[in-house]
Amino acid sequence: MGLLFRWLLRLAAGLIALAVAAVALVYYLASQSLPDYDQTQEVAGLTAPVEIVRDTHNVPHIFGASDPDVFFGLGYAHAQDRLWQMTMLRRTVQGRLSEVFGPRTVAIDRLLRRLDLARLAQQSVSAQDAYTTAALKAYAAGVNARLAEINDEALGRGAPEMFLFNAPVAPWQPADSLAIIKLMGLQLSGHLEEEVLRARTSLMLGDPARLVDILPDAPGTGTAALPEYAQLFPGLPRYAAGRDTPHDPLMPLPRRGLAGASNAWAAAPSRSASGGTLLANDPHLGFAAPSTWYLARLELANGGVIGGTIPGMPAVLLGRSERLGWGLTSSYMDDQDLFVERLNPDNPEEYLTPDGYKTFESRPSIIEIKGAAPITLTLRWTENGPVLPGSVYDLETITPPGHVMSLGWTMLDARDTSMSAALALINAGTVQEAIRASEAYVGPSQNLTLADRETVALKMVGAVPRRDPRHQSQGRLPAQGWRAENRWQGRMPYASNPEFVSPVGGILGNTNNKLLERPFPNHVSFVWGDTQRVTRWQKLMQSREVHTRDGFIEAQLDPVSPAARTLLPLIGADLWFTGEAAPEGTPERQRQIALSLLAEWNGEMSEHLPEPLIYAAWVRALQKRLITDELGPLADEYKQVEPLFIERVFRDIDGASVWCDIRQSAPRETCTEIARLALDDALVWIGDRYGSALESLRWGDAHQATHDHPVLGEVPVLRYFVNIRQSTSGGDHTLQRGRTSGEDPDPFRNVHGAGYRGVYDFADPDSSVFVISTGQSGHFLSRYYDDQAQLWRRGEYIPMSLDADLARAAAVGVTRLLPAPE
Structure with a gap:
């Protein structure tokens, strides 16, 4: 027995030693790819030395003898810190993920191949101006210099992910940077899904007049009546079940409500306590580790530029120089239309046009799949755009037999000069120069908020489709592609894009809210990204005569929900303080406690309070009860609460209270009854998930920000090292936006919000501040992988200074790149 015990002990010790050795080996291999920030390298492609000074937070300050050399340095720095992220973006837009991930990503590759963004980007290279062409080539050379260094010195393949998903990394090309702009446009596009959902909901609803309830227009002048989708395409089933496939984090198509969003506002000197202009910006994107954003400073011939970049692109997309600041918010301009194309019944390779049947433009495309046989796609284009697969947003459920769907989209442009516009913007010195420079910008359409030392302005930038006033659906539903009045007629002139310069009140801003009211086809959009945050922003801006940098920071971090303040008095109007106190432990008592808490609540979505969780669970359960019997399984597509819908129902606007009645039941239910039942549903759900002690609940336990690694985030054990989870305040409709899934x-996970925050004060530019949601490095063993995450969570910022001496004084490393001898 003793002998057996000794051998078992030896075996266990051996296994432990092997495990320790394996962990040590993995750590050693992974750590090899950690960049050395304090070194001198000879590299090909430079004309003169470049210096990359890494400040305390690992923000590179890049100095060179010429602008191309500075862009070379940016490419090198991006590849040092975010090589895996860059290669993933490139593989995604090229439709080549399946070469690495196998059958899992075939659907993504199919879509991206059909959109053909990589080929369009390649064609756009020749459309760039000389400055941009030089910048793109130099940036690509900088990336490739880092790749050469990795190969020559065996630096762990450049990123730890490369060991798990080993695949060759091709040299970077100028077209790759242009393709990433188009990929970002796809991630920010929401109109495609809105058209599909509107069509599916139109088919499902027995009363077409109710469509405006569940898909309401932003407040303002109403929209003229539209045809019912079934009238455009008779014979379609009233409802067809969708695929209900889980969302892959690698899929660039956004889920509804999770396309682009953002906040930006500016104050003229007359409204600034310091006497200089102020600008605040926090663009909202899906959370991930690492963040989409990467902070950098470029010392160009026109002066220093500092702000947020996206690895893969040689541009500071939002930030400031000494003279100018710029911020971006998604404009929600309607840049996409779906066209239903009729196939020739005698020849399915032809489709109907206003001039008769024409042959599809088509070509084959082979998708290589790791661990499986390759597949060959036939890519087809019509005059309106590429033909999409029926799986995209369940298009097949609204496509009539004998037809296919094609997509019109402004970013399907082979002469896209958006990069030239972005680089012209960072060299602009005044608001007017910036507005002129942005004329070349195609997409994704943005509201550009600007501030120079004297002036503030907002200009919508991006190509706007010119639609015929006779368009059957006004671009809100898929339309018959063979009718001339439904087709695009070029672009609107840039001068017609909304523009606001030096407003009388001295304050301007955008929270993705409706900018203006224009009749179709000059309307900009019918779908806007916000109807709630803007009301809180207006209150905060109007409550003070003058503003400060710290006041703008306060506004960025404001957690008060105007939706909660509006909805609670409506849905609880007949429930507050009714009846005697119920016995402890009963559902009635739980309801009374919940209502008592909510009655004293001011709508602040603080992570430390119970009321935000009770409110959020209540309105979610309420919307589900209101729409399920009308929409059936389609109700699952409405994942986020729409405050305007609930408000319409409980105010009975145009008879909207009919949603409260359950059609399948004999009695006629009132809205008060449905509100009470929904509150009970919410409390049961909360009890099952978080316990019955309502006073002890914390919103932050449910509203955790999920900065997850898109590939390694679900790997057992490893996920604890690569995912960044944080308790957060805010919610769907707060200025400190934390969009829930x-x-x-986990319906209240915080999955979409401000990955970057910046506030710029032009009375003292070097007092400006910024921060990103994770850290500069994409390497999970780096101390800079998550060092800004806690600052971001606490609402803190880091200095945004162009003082070179300050950067050098606390540098964590200085990289010197020298031209290699020829």
């Missing part, structure tokens, strides 16, 4: 089992 809406998906079980």
Whole structure:
């Protein structure tokens, strides 16, 4: 027995030693790719030495003898810190993920191949101006210099992910940077899904007049009546079940409510306590580790520029120089239309046009799949755009037999000069120069908020489709592609894009809210990204005569929900303080406690309070009860709460209270009854998930920001090292926006928000501040992988200074790149 015990002990010790050795080996291999920030390298492609000074937070300050050399340095720095992220973006837009991930990503590759963004980007290279062409080539050379260094010195393949998903990394090309702009446009596009959902909902609703309830227009002048989708395409089933496939984090198509969003506002000197202009910006994107954003400073011939970049692109997309600041918010301009194309019944390779049947433009495309046989696609284009697969947003459910769907989209442009516009913007010195420079910008359409030392302005930039006033659906539903009045007729002139310069009140801003009211086809959009945050922003801006940098920071971090303040008095109007105190432990008592808490609440979505969780669970359960019997399984597509819908129902606007009645039941239910039942549903759900002690609940336990690694985030054990989870305040409709997922089992996970925050004060530019949501490095063993995450969570910032001496004084490393001898 003793002998057996000794051998078992030896075996266990051996296994432990092997495990320790394996961990040590993995750590050693992974750590090899950690960049050395304090070194001198000879590299090909430079004309003169470049210096990359890494400040305390690992923000590179890049100095060179010429602008191309500075862009070379940016490419090198991006590849040092975010090589895996860059290669993933490139593979995604090229439709080549399956070469690495196998069958899992075939659907993504199919879509991206059909959109053909990589080929369009390649064609756009020749459309750039000389300055941009030089910048793109130099940036690509900088990336490739880092790749050469990795190969020559065996630096762990450049990123730890490369060991798990080993695949060759091709040299970077100028077209790759242009393709990433188009990929970002796809991630920010929401109109495609809105058209599909509107069509599916139109088919499902028995009363077409109710469509405006569940898909309401932003407040303002109403929209003229539209045809019912079934009238455009008779014979379609009233409802067809969708695929209900889980969302892959690698899929660039956004889920509804998770396309682009953002905040930006500016104050003229007359409204600034310091006497200089102020600008604040926090663009909202899906959270990930690492963040989409990467902070950098470029010392160009026109002066220093500092702000947020996206690895893969040689541009400071939002930030400031000494003279000018710029911020971006998604404009929600309607830049996409779906066209239903009729196939020739005698020849399915032809489709109907206003001039008769024409042959599809088509070509084959082979998708290589790791661990499986390759597949060959036939890519087809019509005059309106590429033909999409029926799986995209369940297009097949609204496509009539004998037809296919094609997509019109402004970013399907082979002469896209958006990069030239972005680089012209960072060299602009005044608001007017910036507005002129942005004329070349195609997409994704943005509201550009600007501030120079004297002036503030907002200009919508991006190509706007010119639609015929006779368009059947006004671009809100898929339309018959063979009718001339439904087709695009070029672009609107840039001068017609909304523009606001030096407003009388001295304050301007945008929270993705409706900018203006124009009749179709000059309307900009019918779908806007916000109807709630803007009301809180207006209150904060109007409550003070003058503003400060710290006041703008306060506004960025404001957690008060105007939606909660509006909805609670409506849905609880007949429930507050009714009846005697119920016995402890009963559902009635739980309801009374919940209502008592909410009655004293001011709508602040603080992570430390119970009321935000009770409110959020209540309105979610309420919307589900209101729409399920009308929409059936389609109700699952409405994952986020729409405050305007609930408000319409409880105010009975145009008879909207009919949603409260359950059609399948004999009695006629009132809205008060449905509100009470929904509150009970919410409390049961909360009890099952978080316990019955309502006073002890914390919103932050449910509203955790999920900065997850898109590939390694679900790997057992490893996920604890690569994912960044944080308790957060805010919510769907707060200025400190933390958009919830809406998906079980964690519907209130914070998945979409401000990955970058910046506030710029032109009375003292070097007092400006910024921060990103994770850290500069994409390497999970780096101390800079998550060093800004806690600052971001606490609402803190880091200095945004162009003082070179300050950067050098606390540098964590200085990289010197020298031209290699020829």
